[in-house]
Amino acid sequence: MPSHQLAGESRSSDRTVATNRRARHDFIIEESFEVGMVLTGDEVKSLREGRAVLGDAYARVDGNAVWIENMHIPPYEMGDVRRHQSKRSRKLLLHREEIRRLVGKTAERGLTLIPLKIYFTRGLAKMELGLGRGKRQFEKRQALAEREHRREMERSFADRSAHRR
Numbered sequence: 001m002p003s004h005q006l007a008g009e010s011r012s013s014d015r016t017v018a019t020n021r022r023a024r025h026d027f028i029i030e031e032s033f034e035v036g037m038v039l040t041g042d043e044v045k046s047l048r049e050g051r052a053v054l055g056d057a058y059a060r061v062d063g064n065a066v067w068i069e070n071m072h073i074p075p076y077e078m079g080d081v082r083r084h085q086s087k088r089s090r091k092l093l094l095h096r097e098e099i100r101r102l103v104g105k106t107a108e109r110g111l112t113l114i115p116l117k118i119y120f121t122r123g124l125a126k127m128e129l130g131l132g133r134g135k136r137q138f139e140k141r142q143a144l145a146e147r148e149h150r151r152e153m154e155r156s157f158a159d160r161s162a163h164r165r
Contacts, residue, residue, distance in 0.1 A: 017047050017125075019117040020054040025143070027114055027132035035129050036093035037068070037118075042079035047125055049076075052118055059092060059113035059129055061103050066092040068115060068127070092127065105131060 023029070039047070046052070057071040067089045074086055094102070105111050116128040135143070 015120055017050055017118040017120065018052040018054050020057070020115055022055065023114045023116050023130060023132070025135075027112065027130070027134055029114070029116070029130040029132040030111065031131040032116060033094065033098065033129045033131070035066070035127050037125055037127055038091040038093065039073075039125060042076040043073045044125055045079065046073050046076040047118065048120070054115050054118065057115045059115060061099065061106060061113070064096065064099060066094055066099060066102065066113070066129075068092055071115065092129065102131065109133075 051074050053072040055072075057068060059066055059068050061067075068091075069089055070087055071090065072086050102113065106113065111131050111133055114130045114132050116130045118125065118127050120126070
């Protein structure tokens with residue numbers, strides 16, 4: 001461990017840049033993958049500043065490659081803003097066998113590839129890509145009701161323990 005890093009302190013390069021909070025609400029994630037991304041230098045610098053939006057992003061398999069669509073990375077302010085395309089298609093890096101498996105699962109069972117989060121690990125930008133099935137409306141309502149019920153139980157338990165003191 002480097003002398004300037006304190007014990008228990010995580011390295012600043014191992015951090016989450018963006019998360020897709022709607023993904024777990026709208027989809028049942030069956031499996032997730034860590035994938036690399038093909039990015040330009042300005043895009044990496046923009047990600048290091050914590051600037052990315054995954055809200056409308058989705059992934060698609062095209063032949064022997066997987067692409068991320070609609071992921072918004074704003075231009076790096078100190079870079080060439082004129083050449084930057086914030087919502088361009090970006091290639092994702094997976095092993096050939098993983099791509100073959102994804103092709104089968106998305107075609108056969110109707111599963112979707114959803115970006116869950118972007119993060120840096122050991123200085124490299126990575127994405128967590130989920131393989132999921134869309135939730136139906138009643139499943140979303142049921143999940144919300146369960147979450148609300150859990151919160152109510154935690155509140156009542158906290159109130160009881162506060163009165164006992």
